[in-house]
Amino acid sequence: DVKVTQSSRYLVKRTGEKVFLECVQDMDHENMFWYRQDPGLGLRLIYFSYDVKMKEKGDIPEGYSVSREKKERFSLILESASTNQTSMYLCASSSPIRPARGGYTFGSGTRLTVV
Amino acid sequence: AQRVTQPEKLLSVFKGAPVELKCNYSYSGSPELFWYVQYSRQRLQLLLRHISRESIKGFTADLNKGETSFHLKKPFAQEEDSAMYYCALSLTGGGNKLTFGTGTQLKVEL
Known part of the structure; x- marks a missing residue:
């Protein structure tokens, strides 16, 4: 019963390419998030969204943008991929309502390599 | 800005030994604290949250506002507990x- 689906498990892209990472959830959650996960650095928030067409910057938004045209879909865009964006990217969703708030459901991740 | 500190990158214990994973936070307000776990080749998932005061898979965590800590504890480690653990605020x-x-x-060693 996969609830948060990331379209690609592995991606290899060239420096300078525009990269799209897709995330879809089927739980009707309002909140969606993009994190990158790096050894020794943990998870760092890139962007998040509380509603359709709404987005807010996280802690490391530089070099990224997002799109949320539909409630279930949250896309992360690397405008011009660079090698320092090689990472594991995690998408998550959650409900803003207690007691579920803070309880993220994560996707399986996309490991992006920029060469 | 808020911060979560996990001082140990790696904790190695023997099976049956007690486990304590440390977590300290910095925030002047009233935070909500969580522990997430990622087993090998699996998704990151919620283990427990402090507001629930629950025990999951034998793990407990108590929020200590005086020490700004939320350490994860288990009295007897099992091999299947080997995983990456993240504290979150x-x-x-x-x-x-x-x-x-x-x-x-x-890492739980036999």
């Missing part, structure tokens, strides 16, 4: 955004 009124620590890899 959500701010009151922070809109459900989580700040994660850097994680602690727990």
Whole structure:
């Protein structure tokens, strides 16, 4: 019963390419998030969204943008991929309502390599 | 700004030994604290949250506001507990955004 689906498990892209990472959830959650996960650095928030067409910057938004045209879909865009964006990217969703708030459901991740 | 500190990158214990994964936070308000776990080749998943005061898979965690800590404990480690553990903080009124620590890899040896 996969609830948060990331379209690609592995991606290899060239420096300078525009990269799209897709995330879809089927739980009707309002909140969606993009994190990158790096050894020794943990998870760092890139962007998040509380509603359709709404987005807010996280802690490391530089070099990224997002799109949320539909409630279930949250896309992360690397405008011009660079090698320092090689990472594991995690998408998550959650409900803003207690007691579920803070309880993220994560996707399986996309490991992006920029060469 | 809020911060979550997990001082140990790697914690190695023997099966049956007690486990304590440390987590400290810095925030002046009333945070909500969580522990997430990632087993090998699996998704990151919620283990427990402090407001629930629950025990999951034998793990417990108590929020100590005086020491700003939320350490994860288990009295007897099992081999299947080997995983990466992340402590996370959500701010009151922070809109459900989580700040994660850097994680602690727990290795339970036989």
